[in-house]
Amino acid sequence: MKHAPGTTLISNGRLVDGIGGPPVADAAVIVAEGRIVYAGRKDAAPAVPPDARSIDARGGTIMPGLIEAHFHPTYFNVAKLEDLDIKYPVEYVTLLAAHNARLALECGYTAARSGGSLFNIDVWLKRAIENDVVSGPRLAASGREICGVGGLMDWNPDFRKIGMEGLVLLVNGPDEARAAVRKLVKDGVEWVKTYPTGDAAAPDTNDHHTLCMTFDEMHACVATAHNHGLKVTGHCRATEGIKNALRAGYDTLEHGTFMDDEALDLLLTRNTPVVPALYFEKVSVERGPEFGLPQPVIDGHQETLEAGAESARRILQHGGRLGMGGDYGFAWNPHGDYAKELSFFADYVGLSPLQVITCATRTGAEIMGRAHELGTLETGKLADVLVVDGDVIADIRALEDRRFIAVMQNGIVRSGSAAAEH
Template identity: 75%
Template sequence: MKSLQGTMLLTNGQLVDGCGHPPVTDAELLIEDGRIGYAGPRQPNRELPAEALVLDARGGTILPGLVEAHFHPTYFNVAALEDLDTKYPVEYVSLLASVNAKLALESGYTAARSGGSLFNIDVWLKKAIENDLVPGPRLAASGREICGIGGLMDWNPDFRKIGMEGLVLLVNGPDEARAAVRKLVKDGIEWVKTYPTGDAAAPDTNDHHTLCMTFEEMHAVVETAHNHGLKVTGHCRATAGIKNALRAGYDTIEHGTFMDDEALDLLLERDVPVIPALYFEKASVERGPAIGMPQGVIDGHQETLDGGVESARRIFEAGGRLGLGGDYGFAWNPHGDYANELEFFVTDVGFPPVDVIKCACKTGAEILGREKELGTLEVGKLADVVVVDGDVLDNIAILQDRSRFLAIMQAGVINAGSLQHQHLPRWSEHALESEKPVCR
């Protein structure tokens, strides 16, 4: 991925560093050869090379690039579970994935972790992004997912003779679980996504209180994955499934919906991040009736929503880590709406905006394993930066308006935003007013 060569100064904005600290008003951010050289209060007597670029934040907000921690690049207008693997041919899904990646970047997300992908499209999508063939977030790939036979993700009946090979590797016992991970190793993935529990979407067979994998299968997945340097996560709603995942050694927990005291203690002891992905549940409840979603499914999503909100609050108040992301790509929860998750955590869960930004940036980078490079505006880190027209901490909902993004940078290169193709003035071209650069 290309990196800025030279110097750029971002000025005239408030800086939110992603660490959870109070914002710095009248701040500036210095970028040198794609990395952050300074982040803090404006320095009136700063000297820069004559060819340095200057970007005026217009009194808006300078913050780290957001991290979508539960990204499904191959989901597109999914109306039913079967749409995940039988709606479109793999060739078209590959094209759709590149469109979704571009949209994610344009939405302020400079990095993402795949939460599962049809075939191993996300592996190749990552390569295309890194080689500047398509725009998109820095990506950690998961490829196909793992679920027990007869579990949540095993929906194609045997008489169809089509199996689930494109989306899910179905396992029956620890030996098959190990074999599934080894297939993913060959595919080149980084995260192994599993389904320890069911979901409200399947109330008759695998609801949100059922288990879809045994502990022995989950432990075999972790043991094999960790042997190959991979990390493991899992769709965990049922309380017993959460505990199984934590005891098996999972590296993150997706959803963590119904946590009791024992599960919370296990989570905090291992300091495992949780990605609640709650806005999807709210969208399902609010928009489900209009799309003909059965009332029993809607009721299950409501229970999931209530339980998930309570668990997220408990984790946060106990000092645990939360990443933000969700199941975007469904007909009622489309790609591009990722920042709805952030507003939900402010308005519905009650988190302070500065902490929501921390979850969406710092913790997101930690989940990716790239906290030394990404997630906060600190000296030495890659300049993955978002510049927004407006005060994000006063109204976090403005992150949902893509027209408000002035610049979305990766390593200092403006890859999206309204200023992407506009001329940025050089330092030498500036008129100085009270020793403060003004962008004309």
């Protein structure tokens, strides 16, 4: 990815650096050759060259670019689960994914970890973004997901003879789990996304208390992935599925919904980050009737919402780590709404805006395995910076409202009101 040449001075704003400390009033951030060379009080900042570009934060906020930790670039605002893999051919979904990536960047998300993709689209989307072919968040790719046969993601009936090939690798037993991960290694993914448990979306045979993979299958995934330098995550709702994932050595958990004390202890001992992705549950309850979701599905989402919020609170209270991300890409939870997750965590779950932003920046970078170069505004890091026209600590909605002066990657202003000037 190219970077902005020369020096840029961002000033006249409060610095929220992503590390989690109190904001710094009247701050300056200096970017040189795409990297941060200073972030702190303006009166202590070094001089910049006379030809430096200048961005006026207008009394707003200077903060790290947001990181979406559970991004499905190939989910194209579908109204039905089965549309995810059979409505359009891969060629068209690839174009839709590029559109979604651009939108995410315009929403202030300068990096994202994929939560699974149709075929290998996210692997190649990542490459296109890195090579400046299209614009979007820096990606960590997952490719196809892994699920047990008959599990949550195995929904096409056998008489159609189409399997689930585009979206999921279906496995029976540890040997097939190993084979699936090996296939993904060759595909070029960085994360292996698995389905240890079901979900409220499938109340008949794979609800949120159902297991969709065995411990042995999960452990085989982890051993194979780690051998090849890949990381593993999983859709974990049911309590036993959470414990299986933690004992198998998962690198992160998606959702982590129904956690008992033992599960929380295991999680905290391993310091495994969790991406609750909870706004989806709330919006599924609120807008489900409008989109024809059956009542048992809506009831399941309500149960998930309450348990998930309680687990998220406990994880953070006990010093655990949360990433911010969501299953955006459904008709009732469309792409572009990503930062509603952040307002939701402040309003409904009860985190402070500063905690939410730290989760959405620093922890996101830790989850991506790129904390050394992303997620906070510190000297030496890549200049992925958000300049917000508003005080995000006083009003976190400024993020979902996209009140952006600048969305920067490597110091390049990609979006926001200053984009036209740079």
